[in-house]
Structure formats: C-alpha cells, structure tokens
Amino acid sequence: xxxxxxxxxxxxxxxxxxxxxxxxxxxxxxxxxxxxxxxxxxxxxxxxxxxxxxxxxxxxxxxxxxxxxxxxxxxxxxxxxxxxxxxxxxxxxxxxxxxxxxxxxxxxxxxxxxxxxxxxxxxxxxxxxxxxxxxxxxxxxxxxxxxxxxxxxxxxxxxxxxxxxxxxxxxxxxxxxxxxxxxxxxxxxxx
Ligand SMILES: Cc1cc2nc3c(=O)[nH]c(=O)nc-3n(C[C@H](O)[C@H](O)[C@H](O)COP(=O)(O)O)c2cc1C
Numbered sequence: 001x002x003x004x005x006x007x008x009x010x011x012x013x014x015x016x017x018x019x020x021x022x023x024x025x026x027x028x029x030x031x032x033x034x035x036x037x038x039x040x041x042x043x044x045x046x047x048x049x050x051x052x053x054x055x056x057x058x059x060x061x062x063x064x065x066x067x068x069x070x071x072x073x074x075x076x077x078x079x080x081x082x083x084x085x086x087x088x089x090x091x092x093x094x095x096x097x098x099x100x101x102x103x104x105x106x107x108x109x110x111x112x113x114x115x116x117x118x119x120x121x122x123x124x125x126x127x128x129x130x131x132x133x134x135x136x137x138x139x140x141x142x143x144x145x146x147x148x149x150x151x152x153x154x155x156x157x158x159x160x161x162x163x164x165x166x167x168x169x170x171x172x173x174x175x176x177x178x179x180x181x182x183x184x185x186x187x188x189x190x191x
Contacts, residue, residue, distance in 0.1 A: 119136060
C-alpha cells in the first residue's frame, strides 16, 4: 500500500556540497543540496540557487564557481555555511576554513574539502523560487589520500562525503557497497 504525500521537493538522499563564488581576495560559499550532474560531453553540473544568496552575486561577477565536497566528519562547518549568509558574515574568517587557488577558474577551492570541481557558468534559468545554474566542469581535484590504489579514481569510502536528508533535516554518511553497477543486472535472467 502506498500513501500519496503530495507535490514534493524531497529526493533521498541528496549530497551536501559547498558552492563557492568570488576570488581569493573576496569569496563566499554556501551549502547546496539541490545539485546534480547535467551532462557528460561537455561535463556539466546543474544547481538550484535562491536569488537572494550572496554567493550567487559573486558567481555572477566572474561567471565562475567551484563545487567543494566536505567530509561527513565536517558536518558542523558545512552546516554553518548553510545557515549564515555572506551578506553579513565573513564565513571563512569565522569558520577558520581556508581558500586555495584553483588552476583554471578565478574562484578558489575550499582547501579543507578533499574533492573539488572548477566550473564556468553556461546558463541561468529562472525556475520559480530558484535560479537553475548550469556550469561546465573544466577541472577537478582530489586529495591524494582519497584516491584508490590506481591513483586515478576517488575511493568514495575514503572521501566519506556528507549526505543531507530532507524532511528530517539530518546529515548522514554513505552505507556499504551492495553491488557493481552496469554489471549486477546481468545476473537477472528473464523467465
Ligand atoms: C543542508 C543545506 C542545503 C542547502 N541547499 C541549498 C540549495 O540547494 N540552494 C540554495 O539556494 N540554498 C541552499 N541552502 C541554504 C544556503 O546554504 C543558505 O541560505 C546560506 O546561508 C546562503 O549563504 P550566502 O548568502 O552567503 O550565499 C542549504 C542549506 C543547508 C543547511
């Protein structure tokens, strides 16, 4: 038996990332859960940002931003970036988190986040309460300590990304592996 819950903006789970706009001299970042990959060639990312966000103003100044994945163990600092605005706070000075230069875009990386994407804005679309920002991912960075034995791929267990659960408004971390994608389905035979 299913129960209808009405129109909903809740998807389970959602990532919690820090999106940063600005420069090394003047940056702001906010927590974002409404974010996803938008395409592969070129690689793109799409995110829903409310027009009032200070970070969006800075993204518009340069047309560039970075997406920074915090560790689950840093939930409190990531949450701080999601409850305080750069309109009246210097979040980096207050949190103690730091910036490091990106390699392609002028928006810096959040040094304490082990995985980072450098992005250039491709488009902005008004979508009711939010602005849909589509960005091209022009470079990515990973701490060497979160790479697998091949040294080329992120080991998600080592990354330990922060997960946001809407509705109950809680943060979680990933559970265990259950199967190999693009492979496990081969064991299901038609009757
Ligand atoms: C877990 C979490 C997820 C959030 N996701 C979004 C989001 O997807 N889009 C958005 O506009 N704001 C989101 N917010 C709210 C902003 O992060 C928050 O309003 C922030 O203070 C804005 O900062 P700024 O004005 O310095 O840019 C989220 C907040 C939290 C705690």
